[in-house]
Amino acid sequence: MTAASGAGGTGSAADGGVAFAQKLLTLLDEGSFSTSYKYALLLALIDCCTEYAGADGLAPTSVTTRQLATKVLELYWQQSVPFEADALLRQSGSGQAEIVTLVSRYRSGRRLDPLAPLGRCRADNPDGVGRLTAEIEWKLVEMPLPRLQRFGGRHDEFIYRIGWDETVRRSHWRDAATFPNIVLFVDGAAENLLRFAPLLRPLIKRQWAAMVAKCNRLATYELEAFLFGQERVDLTPVRGPLRDLQDGECFYCADRLTGAVDVDHFLPWARYPDNGMHNLVAAHRRCNNSKRDFLAAAAHVARWAGRLSPTSTAGGDLGAIARDLRWESHPQRTLATARALYLRLPPDAKLWNAPKDFVDADLRALAAALH
Numbered sequence: 001m002t003a004a005s006g007a008g009g010t011g012s013a014a015d016g017g018v019a020f021a022q023k024l025l026t027l028l029d030e031g032s033f034s035t036s037y038k039y040a041l042l043l044a045l046i047d048c049c050t051e052y053a054g055a056d057g058l059a060p061t062s063v064t065t066r067q068l069a070t071k072v073l074e075l076y077w078q079q080s081v082p083f084e085a086d087a088l089l090r091q092s093g094s095g096q097a098e099i100v101t102l103v104s105r106y107r108s109g110r111r112l113d114p115l116a117p118l119g120r121c122r123a124d125n126p127d128g129v130g131r132l133t134a135e136i137e138w139k140l141v142e143m144p145l146p147r148l149q150r151f152g153g154r155h156d157e158f159i160y161r162i163g164w165d166e167t168v169r170r171s172h173w174r175d176a177a178t179f180p181n182i183v184l185f186v187d188g189a190a191e192n193l194l195r196f197a198p199l200l201r202p203l204i205k206r207q208w209a210a211m212v213a214k215c216n217r218l219a220t221y222e223l224e225a226f227l228f229g230q231e232r233v234d235l236t237p238v239r240g241p242l243r244d245l246q247d248g249e250c251f252y253c254a255d256r257l258t259g260a261v262d263v264d265h266f267l268p269w270a271r272y273p274d275n276g277m278h279n280l281v282a283a284h285r286r287c288n289n290s291k292r293d294f295l296a297a298a299a300h301v302a303r304w305a306g307r308l309s310p311t312s313t314a315g316g317d318l319g320a321i322a323r324d325l326r327w328e329s330h331p332q333r334t335l336a337t338a339r340a341l342y343l344r345l346p347p348d349a350k351l352w353n354a355p356k357d358f359v360d361a362d363l364r365a366l367a368a369a370l371h
């Protein structure tokens, strides 16, 4: 399932970008939703634009409802376990959001522990995860997709167009031959989502956490890590194999790995949540702590991109590690994400090279590394 990509409009007109951003802020403020679906759908749209970027890093022209449902499942996966004692967080002003109930039921039906990674469930139970994804897809089709762009008292299709409205029936959606399962981005919108992603992601997460805090009478600061934090997936199993793959050396400084060894998300989790095997590297804690949410410099990207190819030694080894551990692995998606993040950087962007050492983005070297 690959969305068409490439001609989503350049979105280069500054005015268009500003108008788009203003509408999106209005939508976040005013859109009337009693559940967290608005936030989930917006993040899923940004994720899909990132993940299905073309070879040139341009946003796709459309995504399918199934692709969106896959991302929405990933978002709710770690949120559908008890927060305290046995209580699920409520994600609705009245009762519980149905998607949370669906995911929670699936998890308890398979007696999954709270840290169980979704990637492993996909490997162990593809049919079950497929059915769950389909149920979530229907929820998106029925509710937030036709309603998201209604705000400020009117309907304004400034992000996407779809071929159905709120009166859609489940029987129609189930008929794959006639249901138009495409979410078509309006000109420039997908590119704008990518451009503004570094600002939109933290804003949407903050508002999502605030909404859940309100529904549950909790403090927002307690919730953001629970809802979105990377520490919710246990990376311990991959640490040893990654260290061996790197001959016991830190990915960034190439010094011997001694003392505390971290597993780092090469493409930072805050920029795009990717726990795929090919996005993980072993590094010194001091290197990892210094890199934080920064993008790494071109020299690192070139070495890292070499690990993405299934025909390279490292790429083959990473694939084998993922199979052994039943770890999620999608090098093509990880590469598309890297292109979406790196190939639209301005030339004066600063990239992390080493502790206390930032360098200008070498756009030519980046393009060559990610070609």
Ligand SMILES: [Zn+2]
Residues within 6 Å of the ligand: 250, 251, 252, 253, 254, 255, 283, 284, 287
């Ligand atoms: Zn190091």
